[in-house]
Amino acid sequence: xxxxxxxxxxxxxxxxxxxxxxxxxxxxxxxxxxxxxxxxxxxxxxxxxxxxxxxxxxxxxxxxxxxxxx
Numbered sequence: 001x002x003x004x005x006x007x008x009x010x011x012x013x014x015x016x017x018x019x020x021x022x023x024x025x026x027x028x029x030x031x032x033x034x035x036x037x038x039x040x041x042x043x044x045x046x047x048x049x050x051x052x053x054x055x056x057x058x059x060x061x062x063x064x065x066x067x068x069x070x
Contacts, residue, residue, distance in 0.1 A: 026034060
């Protein structure tokens with residue numbers, strides 16, 4: 001076997017990656033809370049996208065009105 005520091009580092013990295021990937025299953029209460037948090041995030045993204053659409057629409061209407069005035 002090779003006892004180089006690089007080999008030891010590689011084993012540590014692999015163990016660390018493996019250890020961080022393991023998660024315990026959520027309890028029903030924790031799962032419900034996590035689901036609510038995910039729903040909030042999704043709703044916030046949808047609101048942000050809708051506000052952007054409305055802002056674009058208002059800008060397009062303003063451009064159309066200024067174009068018809070000229």
